[in-house]
Amino acid sequence: xxxxxxxxxxxxxxxxxxxxxxxxxxxxxxxxxxxxxxxxxxxxxxxxxxxxxxxxxxxxxxxxxxxxxxxxxxxxxxxxxxxxxxxxxxxxxxxxxxxxxxxxxxxxxxxxxxxxxxxxxxxxxxxxxxxxxxxxxxxxxxxxxxxxxxxxxxxxxxxxxxxxxxxxxxxxxxxxxxxxxxxxxxxxxxxxxxxxxxxxxxxxxxxxxxxxxxxxxxxxxxxxxxxxxxxxxxxxxxxxxxxxxxxxxxxxxxxxxxxxxxxxxxxxxxxxxxxxxxxxxxxxxxxxxxxxxxxxxxxxxxxxxxxxxxxxxxxxxxxxxxxxxxxxxxxxxxxxxxxxxxxxxxxxxxxxxxxxxxxxxxxxxxxxxxxxxxxxxxxxxxxxxxxxxxxxxxxxxxxxxxxxxxxxxxxxxxxxxxxxxxxxxxxxxxxxxxxxxxxxxxxxxxxxxxxxxxxxxxxxxxxxxxxxxxxxxxxxxxxxxxxxxxxxxxxxxxxxxxxxxxxxxxxxxxxxxxxxxxxxxxxxxxxxxxxxxxxxxxxxxxxxxxxxxxxxxxxxxxxxxxxxxxxxxxxxxxxxxxxxxx
Amino acid sequence: xxxxxxxxxxxxxxxxxxxxxxxxxxxxxxxxxxxxxxxxxxxxxxxxxxxxxxxxxxxxxxxxxxxxxxxxxxxxxxxxxxxxxxxxxxxxxxxxxxxxxxxxxxxxxxxxxxxxxxxxxxxxxxxxxxxxxxxxxxxxxxxxxxxxxxxxxxxxxxxxxxxxxxxxxxx
Numbered sequence: 001x002x003x004x005x006x007x008x009x010x011x012x013x014x015x016x017x018x019x020x021x022x023x024x025x026x027x028x029x030x031x032x033x034x035x036x037x038x039x040x041x042x043x044x045x046x047x048x049x050x051x052x053x054x055x056x057x058x059x060x061x062x063x064x065x066x067x068x069x070x071x072x073x074x075x076x077x078x079x080x081x082x083x084x085x086x087x088x089x090x091x092x093x094x095x096x097x098x099x100x101x102x103x104x105x106x107x108x109x110x111x112x113x114x115x116x117x118x119x120x121x122x123x124x125x126x127x128x129x130x131x132x133x134x135x136x137x138x139x140x141x142x143x144x145x146x147x148x149x150x151x152x153x154x155x156x157x158x159x160x161x162x163x164x165x166x167x168x169x170x171x172x173x174x175x176x177x178x179x180x181x182x183x184x185x186x187x188x189x190x191x192x193x194x195x196x197x198x199x200x201x202x203x204x205x206x207x208x209x210x211x212x213x214x215x216x217x218x219x220x221x222x223x224x225x226x227x228x229x230x231x232x233x234x235x236x237x238x239x240x241x242x243x244x245x246x247x248x249x250x251x252x253x254x255x256x257x258x259x260x261x262x263x264x265x266x267x268x269x270x271x272x273x274x275x276x277x278x279x280x281x282x283x284x285x286x287x288x289x290x291x292x293x294x295x296x297x298x299x300x301x302x303x304x305x306x307x308x309x310x311x312x313x314x315x316x317x318x319x320x321x322x323x324x325x326x327x328x329x330x331x332x333x334x335x336x337x338x339x340x341x342x343x344x345x346x347x348x349x350x351x352x353x354x355x356x357x358x359x360x361x362x363x364x365x366x367x368x369x370x371x372x373x374x375x376x377x378x379x380x381x382x383x384x385x386x387x388x389x390x391x392x393x394x395x396x397x398x399x400x401x402x403x404x405x406x407x408x409x410x411x412x413x414x415x416x417x418x419x420x421x422x423x424x425x426x427x428x429x430x431x432x433x434x435x436x437x438x439x440x441x442x443x444x445x446x447x448x449x450x451x452x453x454x455x456x457x458x459x460x461x462x463x464x465x466x467x468x469x470x471x472x473x474x475x476x477x478x479x480x481x482x483x484x485x486x487x488x489x490x491x492x493x494x495x496x497x498x499x500x501x502x503x504x505x506x507x508x509x510x511x512x513x514x515x516x517x518x519x520x521x522x523x524x525x526x527x528x529x530x531x532x533x534x535x536x537x538x539x540x541x542x543x544x545x546x547x548x549x550x551x552x553x554x555x556x557x558x559x560x561x562x563x564x565x566x567x568x569x570x571x572x573x574x575x576x577x578x579x580x581x582x
Numbered sequence: 583x584x585x586x587x588x589x590x591x592x593x594x595x596x597x598x599x600x601x602x603x604x605x606x607x608x609x610x611x612x613x614x615x616x617x618x619x620x621x622x623x624x625x626x627x628x629x630x631x632x633x634x635x636x637x638x639x640x641x642x643x644x645x646x647x648x649x650x651x652x653x654x655x656x657x658x659x660x661x662x663x664x665x666x667x668x669x670x671x672x673x674x675x676x677x678x679x680x681x682x683x684x685x686x687x688x689x690x691x692x693x694x695x696x697x698x699x700x701x702x703x704x705x706x707x708x709x710x711x712x713x714x715x716x717x718x719x720x721x722x723x724x725x726x727x728x729x730x731x732x733x734x735x736x737x738x739x740x741x742x743x744x745x746x747x748x749x750x751x752x753x
């Protein structure tokens with residue numbers, strides 16, 4: 001019989017056994033026993049955030065950039081509810097995360113005790129799974145199972161709610177051996193017949209497109225390599241969702257750019273005109289498809305996804321394959337090679353694509369007077385891409401411009417809130433990424449409105465000497481809201497002006513950061529160089545053109561080929577159907 | 583603008599789950615969160631060690647929605663197995679209802695006569711009322727209630743549908 005340990009000690013030991021190196025958290029009454037156990041050990045590092053929402057996003061940034069699960073530790077009640085946005089964000093973007101929340105003692109549950117919230121009830125639908133542990137003897141197994149569920153299949157957040165008395169009560173802990181879960185068994189290997197059918201379809205296609213998503217990133221760095229091989233041998237052009245950027249190198253001649261609402265002309269036209277779409281770990285999100293009845297109307301569709309419910313959810317496909325996308329692509333590559341197909345004759349298809357590329361849909365008007373936001377990102381890319389930076393973003397115009405103008409070559413370098421679209425994600429995510437990658441250059445490309453949503457996390461970067469860079473494209477507006485109001489609501493700018501902004505330079509200095517302001521296009525490169533030269537956290541207030549719009553854009557309720565390339569093509573007011581679609 | 587809806591089908595799903603706190607909330611919550619219908623839902627543990635429960639759900643939706651419901655149920659961690667009995671083919675569906683009927687004289691005799699036709703048993707009686715226990719398909723119970731309404735229906739308690747595939751195999 002092993003000596004008994006407290007629930008808190010069992011938790012720490014299980015986390016250690018699982019290889020957890022860092023926990024993002026914030027203490028409070030209902031987790032004091034866990035914090036005391038953390039105090040007495042040296043193996044797990046704790047990063048003290050400034051608000052629990054920051055802990056969840058930091059864990060996301062850590063997970064997305066390292067491939068390891070992010071771990072969050074917060075107290076009951078407000079600690080848990082503050083983390084909910086980040087947990088939901090992780091669910092939508094399939095980020096592996098384990099959240100440990102304190103809970104009031106078991107005999108107080110349901111009594112409206114101080115800092116009590118029904119965390120299990122609140123998070124039931126924003127977690128992949130959650131547990132209320134009432135017995136310390138079961139805690140070890142639950143922690144191990146939680147990590148298994150968070151990191152396997154379609155990854156996602158798993159929450160463990162731990163009442164305070166269970167943290168104190170004692171039991172024995174033994175590291176569980178390997179064993180199959182009784183009901184949770186994700187299918188990772190594709191059926192051979194489905195792979196054969198897929199290869200037949202790819203070989204027969206005249207106008208194929210590989211449409212890739214965040215699933216390729218989640219399938220691990222090897223999946224990105226296999227994608228490159230699949231693209232090479234089939235010769236097919238590749239587009240990606242927002243979440244999938246970096247899985248395929250933007251420098252490849254087969255790269256079409258991102259697709260969807262703010263995707264390139266060539267990517268969206270290729271999707272529309274394709275005769276075969278191979279969807280690899282993407283989910284036909286409404287921001288990708290545009291109007292559904294006009295989405296890729298003449299194509300056959302193959303969908304490979306580890307989540308059975310993603311298949312046929314939005315778009316009916318001809319061949320659905322439930323599998324880990326990396327494993328399935330390996331099978332595709334193997335079978336394609338064994339059949340020794342001659343090189344695909346896609347010259348005509350690429351000739352057509354080149355005509356679409358000639359539209360130069362990402363071009364923007366140059367200006368000597370004001371800094372164009374797209375230009376700022378282009379210069380940031382030019383100055384940093386050799387350093388292989390990790391880029392995070394907030395949500396809005398700057399996010400789309402970053403996706404369009406920062407050309408990613410490798411996976412795990414792009415951290416953005418895609419599904420939930422959470423403003424305030426970028427700074428804590430950058431902090432989490434910097435913790436996981438101490439030697440990397442980590443830049444949060446931000447907007448003036450978004451950055452304020454988790455601005456308190458500047459203190460976290462200061463405390464741990466994390467040299468993150470925040471590059472604010474400051475146009476004094478909630479830019480994307482303003483853009484939609486301009487294009488959809490006849491420029492009735494209802495509450496979208498960022499009044500009373502702080503002086504970001506002074507704000508930076510007050511947190512012990514360096515602050516830099518760039519106002520003149522002529523100073524842009526020097527400002528970026530100054531940011532990069534500083535060995536510590538920097539906030540850059542880059543004052544950009546105030547009312548620039550993000551194009552191309554597929555307006556609400558429109559199809560891929562109805563995309564608009566500049567403001568002149570848009571009328572000021574849209575009909576109710578379009579307004580309702582968002 | 584107006585909201586459009588597609589053709590709906592009625593499906594009976596049989597779902598085996600861990601008999602744990604919160605499982606029902608997970609399933610019911612998934613239906614409400616995704617806007618699916620629940621026509622009826624029954625749940626009880628079915629194994630000797632009380633570890634597994636069977637949940638029988640009657641739902642309606644377009645074929646696409648039914649397929650999604652199946653898939654969404656399947657991805658819940660506590661769910662062992664989801665069987666669409668309607669899709670599978672021949673199966674038996676039963677529900678039980680307790681039906682309280684008030685009446686005297688002719689009404690009382692008519693109620694008893696109809697109960698016999700529907701093989702409903704009297705499980706409680708007073709001078710002026712009966713409680714009938716009736717078992718059968720949803721349609722049969724609906725029909726029985728319709729008749730009792732004319733006689734003097736007071737209240738009804740229904741169990742919801744329990745269902746099982748025909749044949750010797752477990753579905």
